[in-house]
Amino acid sequence: MLNSGKYLVVITGPTAVGKTAVAIQLAKIWNSEIISADSRQFYSEMTIGTAKPDQHQLDEVKHHFIGQLSIHDYYNVSRFETEALELLDKLFEKHNLVFMVGGSGLYIDAVCRGIDDFPDPEPEYRNYLKGIYIDEGLAKLQEMLVKLDPEYYATVDINNPNRLLRALEVCHVTGKKFSDQRLNSSKKRGFQIIKIGLNLPRPELFSRIGLRVDQMIENKLVEEVKSLLPFRHLNALNTVGYKEIFEYLDSKITLEQAIINIKTSTRRYAKRQLTWFHRTDEYKWFEPSQLNEITNYLTMVCK
C-alpha cells in the first residue's frame, strides 16, 4: 500500500557542515522527529569525537539511533535498514514528514533504496579469512575469489581487502556465488523520499572543521578516548578523532600533531562523503543558512 502523503526527508552533507542544527529547525517546524543516519553516533561510548547533538538539542526534538548501541555490539547496514524501516512505519502513523539526518551515505541508501539480503556473517570464518590475509597477503585472497566467483572478481576492486573478504565470506556462508546474489536492485518503499544536501564553499567548510576539532579538544576528547583505550581494537573505534588520539596516548606523536592529524583526516572524510553524495543527482543542494529556502522547498514538494 503506497502511502503517498508520507515523506521521508533526507538531510545530508559533509561532516561539520551544520546538518544537526538545520534538521532540528525543520523537525520543529513540522513538529516531527529525527532519525540519525550516522554510523558512529550509534555508539553510546562515543560522544565528543562524533559530535553528537547535545542534550539541549536532544530535548528539543526526539532523536532516534543516537547512542542506542555499545561499541561492543556488532552492527551493520542491513540491521539499520530493517530497524529504520520499522521505526518509520511507526513514525508515519503520527507524522506526514519524518527527517533522516546524517553523513553515512551507505546507511542512507540502505533505507532509501534497500540492500540485498544476505545471511549474517560468521565471525569465525571472517577471522579465518583475516588470518589468511595477514599471513599470506592480498594475492591469496584474490586467488581464492577468482576460483569461487570469477564474475565478481572481474568487476571488484581487487586491491581492496574489505571487498575481497566480504565476497569470500558470502560465498562461504551461502554456498553460492556472491555475484549471483548481489542484485543491486531498488526496493519500493511505502513513502516518498525527498533528498536535501547541505554544503558550503570548501574554505568555509574546512574552517568549520578546524574549529569543531578544537572544540572537541576543549570538551575533553582526550579523556573520552583515554577511557576507551582498552577497546581500541574494536571496529567502532577505527574512527577519525579516536585513532589519532590513540597515537598521542601511545606517545608516538604530540597532542599538537594529533590535532593537526584529526583535522586532516576529517577534511579527507568530508571529501569522500561529497564524492558519495554526488554519485547521483537526486539531491537538492542548499547552504545550511538557507533555512527559509529549504522550508519553502519542502512545502512546495510535500503536497
Add this chain to the structure above:
RNA sequence: GGUGUCGUAGCUCAGUUGGUAGAGCAACGGACUGAAAAUCCGUGUGUCACUGGUUCAAUUCCAGUCGACACCA
C-alpha cells in the same frame, strides 16, 4: 670575522659521473551493497636560493652574493 655543511614540490628529503628532476606525506580527483568516520584507486602541482663564468648544453662543475646550521675565533 674564519672554516665547513646545506639551500630541489605545500612539508620532509632523494637524485642527476653535465642532456631542465622523483619518493613519502599533504593537496586534488575518483570508486565503494553487512567494517562505510571503514577500505581502496588515480593525479606531480617545480625559476632545482640568486647573479655571473666554463660548456653545444648547468639544477649538477667553478666564482661571487644572500640565507640556514655547525664548529673555530
